[in-house]
Amino acid sequence: MVNLKTKPFYLSDEDIKWVNDTISSMTDEEKVGQLFFQLTAGVDEEYLKNLMEKYHLGGCRYNNMPAVAVQNQNAILQKYAKIPLIIACNTEAGGDGGCSDGTFIGNGIKIGATRNNEYAYNLGKMSNAEARAMGCNMAFAPVCDIHYNWENTEIVARAFGNDHERVAQMSKAYMEGAHDAGVLCAAKHFPGNGHDFRDAHLSNNVNECNEEDWMATFGHVYKTLIDSGLDTIMGGHILMPKYAKAINPDLQDEDMMPATLSYEIMTTLLREKLGFNGMVVTDASHMVAMTDRMKRADMLPLSINAGCDMFLFFNDPEEDFN
Secondary structure (H helix, E strand, O other), rough: OOOOOOOOOOOOOOHHHHHHHHHOOOOHHHHOOOOOOEEEOOOOOOHHHHHHHHHHHOOOOOOOOOOOHHHHHHHHHHHOOOOOOEEEEEOEEEEEHOOOOOOOOOOHHHHHOOOOOOOOHHHHHHHHHHHHHHOEEEEEEOOOOOOOOOOOOOOOOOOOOOOOOHHHHHHHHHHHHHHHHHOEEEEEEEOOEEEEEEOOOOOOOOOOOOOHHHOOOHHHHHHHHOOOOOOOOEEEEEEEEEHHHOOOOOOOOHHHHHHHHOOHHHHHHHHHHHOOOOEEEEEEEOOOHOOOOOOHHHHHHHHHHHHHOEEOOOOOOHHHOO
């Protein structure tokens, strides 16, 4: 269980009472709905109303629409949300990650090349000020991956670079800028992309670090953010076999799971060793690196038991909800 009085929540006794009272008043269906982010398929009010009343969504991610349409959609969603909705944007490179006419500022690799943390802070603040004006309240950013392998196409331009200290400091600066704009951050993609040439959207992705190497690199990045008040972590569908076996020597290769299905990575490492007390959302839950393991009915409960709190996107809404 999380401690709602400490970082990153800092809730008062009155706030915690609201949380507990709200949860105790919810139906099982409402609790299940809180597990899911969804990508909407339109802005018609009746459609959005039915979406909220049927699935009781915990979160929603923006569609690539003009700002006025995004703002209108977000207002309708909140209107029909029994519990205030998390509305996320993808502002890792600018306000264009919140709407189609938002301001593109620069990919992580461009910001990293400046060697100036102020640029990372301004990226976080400016991008998310635009997103906040449309009703978004969470950024799926910063990108905390370290670009070690030039053949990695997934984060080649999105990471701040291949130096873990620069990635740590720029990710922290981005987060501070986003917080100053009034937006939460979901740092991604834990436990760290950048080793493998394969794309997790299409295939399994492997982080080759052992315990010592990971703690000195990716672990340093995430610990820097956690200690600075990181709200949320996005779990990547990334295998980390050497570290997982160090935690659980009984694990066999055929039992190895991506982080989003791994208790060793999401609970033992993230919660217990790094002391993360915030929320965990999976990366898109229909990516091959997560879905190639088992059928959906087994995968979703296993992910929850591994330590994930929310899923990014339904696959089939009826199937997932049931």
